[in-house]
Amino acid sequence: xxxxxxxxxxAGRRDHxxxxxxxxxxxxxxxxxxxxxxxxARRHLEQAAALLPESAEVHAYLGCALLSAGAxxxxxxxxETALQLAPDGFGPNLKGGExxxxxxxxxxxxxxxxxxxxxxxxxxxxxxxxxxxxxxxRRRRAHSIRxxxxxxxxxxxxxxxxxxxxxxxxxxxxxxxxxxxGTGEAGGTIA
Numbered sequence: 020x021x022x023x024x025x026x027x028x029x030a031g032r033r034d035h036x037x038x039x040x041x042x043x044x045x046x047x048x049x050x051x052x053x054x055x056x057x058x059x060a061r062r063h064l065e066q067a068a069a070l071l072p073e074s075a076e077v078h079a080y081l082g083c084a085l086l087s088a089g090a091x092x093x094x095x096x097x098x099e100t101a102l103q104l105a106p107d108g109f110g111p112n113l114k115g116g117e118x119x120x121x122x123x124x125x126x127x128x129x130x131x132x133x134x135x136x137x138x139x140x141x142x143x144x145x146x147x148x149x150x151x152x153x154x155x156x157r158r159r160r161a162h163s164i165r166x167x168x169x170x171x172x173x174x175x176x177x178x179x180x181x182x183x184x185x186x187x188x189x190x191x192x193x194x195x196x197x198x199x200x201g202t203g204e205a206g207g208t209i210a
Contacts, residue, residue: 041077045063047059047063048061048063051084052087057084060084060087068081075111076110078111079098079113081101082101082114086122094118113149115131116132117152120159129156132149136150
């Protein structure tokens with residue numbers, strides 16, 4: 020391995036070592052996250068969390084790795100653990116906001132980014148990161164509100180069928196589908 024390359028190349032990296040030290044597992048997990056290698060990151064961060072169960076930072080980054088590995092329910096659990104350990108901490112709130120944003124909840128993301136901003140040192144890179152992500156959460160929330168306000172009027176004109184309307188037993192105009200209630204008619208009483 021090239022000693023000048025701190026991340027390491029895919030061939031010959033140090034991931035194959037299994038150190039007992041939780042800090043080393045955490046470091047290896049962060050390196051794997053930086054390389055966007057979800058499974059190695061998950062493995063190392065799970066080991067770090069087992070060795071350092073009181074570390075909010077470890078649990079926060081474990082949430083990132085779990086989401087990247089395709090386990091959103093577990094990611095939420097790890098993030099909640101991080102927030103229980105350090106409810107006012109910068110890292111858990113920032114990572115919790117990122118998770119909420121990626122899962123499509125800009126309101127929760129905004130609350131988390133505000134908490135991270137309060138925890139950050141003013142004028143620091145951490146504060147700048149929290150402000151940037153807070154702006155993104157607000158932008159997405161505003162976009163979502165505009166989209167919801169616009170779509171109902173468009174649905175009736177273009178016959179747009181969205182899955183959530185079908186799941187709610189409604190057609191594209193918002194009228195209840197009687198067939199969804201077992202009457203056998205697709206008539207239109209408006210609820």
